[in-house]
Amino acid sequence: MNLKIISEDDYGGAFLKNVIVLLKNKKLVGNISVKGSKPMRPLCNFKLDRILKSFDGSCDKIIIMLDSDGPENLEARRANIMRHVPDDLETHVEIVLAEYEIEEWICISKNLKWQHSKPSEELKRNFGYEKYKLPKYAIELEFDKLQNNCKSFKAFLKSLTP
Numbered sequence: 544m545n546l547k548i549i550s551e552d553d554y555g556g557a558f559l560k561n562v563i564v565l566l567k568n569k570k571l572v573g574n575i576s577v578k579g580s581k582p583m584r585p586l587c588n589f590k591l592d593r594i595l596k597s598f599d600g601s602c603d604k605i606i607i608m609l610d611s612d613g614p615e616n617l618e619a620r621r622a623n624i625m626r627h628v629p630d631d632l633e634t635h636v637e638i639v640l641a642e643y644e645i646e647e648w649i650c651i652s653k654n655l656k657w658q659h660s661k662p663s664e665e666l667k668r669n670f671g672y673e674k675y676k677l678p679k680y681a682i683e684l685e686f687d688k689l690q691n692n693c694k695s696f697k698a699f700l701k702s703l704t705p
Contacts, residue, residue, distance in 0.1 A: 544573070544705050545602040548580040549594060551609055554677040555645055556580030559608060561681035563703065571686060572703045578602050583609075591627040598634060605636045606702050610644040612661075617642065637702040641695040646677070651693050652685040 546563075550556045560580065566572045578601065581594050591607075598605050607624060611617045617640055624638050641647055646662035649655075649672075657665040666672035672680075689696035 544575050544604065544703075545578050546575060546703075547578055547598045547602045547605050549583050549591070549598075549605065549607045550580060550645075552582045552674070554674055555608060556582060557678035558645065558681055559606075559699075561678050562684065562699075565681060565684070566686070566700070566703070569686065571700070573705075575703055583607075589627070591624070592629060595628060595632055595636065599629075599632050600634060602634060603705070604702070605634050606639060606699075607636060608639045608645070608699065609641070611640045611642055612644065614642045639695060639698045639702055645695075646672070646680075648684055648689055648693060648696055649680045651696075652683060652688055 548556050548559050550559060557580075560577045563572065563575055563577060567575060579598070581598075583591055583594065595605065609620060609624065611620045620640055621638055628636050643657065643662050646666055647657070650657055650662040650665055653669075655662075655665050655669060660668075663672060663674070690700065
């Protein structure tokens with residue numbers, strides 16, 4: 544299956560590509576290749592419409608992976624994204640939303656809690672994390688923990704099936 548990924552920034556796209564390679568190596572997903580990725584800033588703009596139209600027909604599926612900055616924002620974020628998915632799009636689009644931000648996958652893997660902060664802030668406090676380092680953290684993910692404790696990871700894994 545050929546995928547294209549839309550994420551919030553360049554680092555998110557590279558991180559997800561690395562995660563897919565690791566999932567393939569561990570035989571958790573089948574033969575998947577990422578044919579491209581694009582960042583989308585800010586969350587809701589008409590650039591998404593153009594990106595989706597440019598990706599249409601060039602892959603089997605488009606995955607949009609974005610942060611929600613809190614579970615209370617999940618439905619509003621999903622609705623904002625859906626407004627920009629053209630009705631005439633032929634390629635299937637999957638929307639995967641992290642409850643907070645993609646760094647929660649790393650925190651869960653490392654048993655870190657972020658009760659009064661963002662996951663990225665918790666990583667910075669404990670490991671000196673900086674956003675540009677995100678792709679390198681893919682190798683530190685604990686897929687068993689994520690499959691059992693992370694809704695967004697389970698949704699991402701599910702999106703990798705035909």
